[in-house]
Amino acid sequence: MFIASNFLSAVASILDWALSVYTWIIIAAALISWVSPDPYNPIVRFLYRVTDPVLRPIRRLTGAIGGIDISPLIAILIIWFIRRFLIVTLLDIAVRIR
Numbered sequence: 001m002f003i004a005s006n007f008l009s010a011v012a013s014i015l016d017w018a019l020s021v022y023t024w025i026i027i028a029a030a031l032i033s034w035v036s037p038d039p040y041n042p043i044v045r046f047l048y049r050v051t052d053p054v055l056r057p058i059r060r061l062t063g064a065i066g067g068i069d070i071s072p073l074i075a076i077l078i079i080w081f082i083r084r085f086l087i088v089t090l091l092d093i094a095v096r097i098r
Contacts, residue, residue: 012090
């Protein structure tokens with residue numbers, strides 16, 4: 001059973017790392033949106049292309065509150081919840097099946 005335990009632990013670690021990186025990508029996209037970025041810049045295009053599939057449904061549900069787009073904040077809170085619930089649960093399961 002140690003193989004399954006190590007596998008779950010590795011999956012949890014990789015998922016935690018990926019969600020952490022994605023959080024920073026969302027923060028970078030939000031910060032860039034405050035200025036007038038060049039839409040043809042490859043970095044700007046990458047940031048928007050990577051974050052738009054997650055932020056677009058949140059924007060549809062919330063809209064702009066007082067002209068401020070809070071979808072990055074909501075997405076980061078959802079990621080934080082996933083990291084605190086799913087990652088901890090996977091690690092707990094990995095410890096229990098050892």
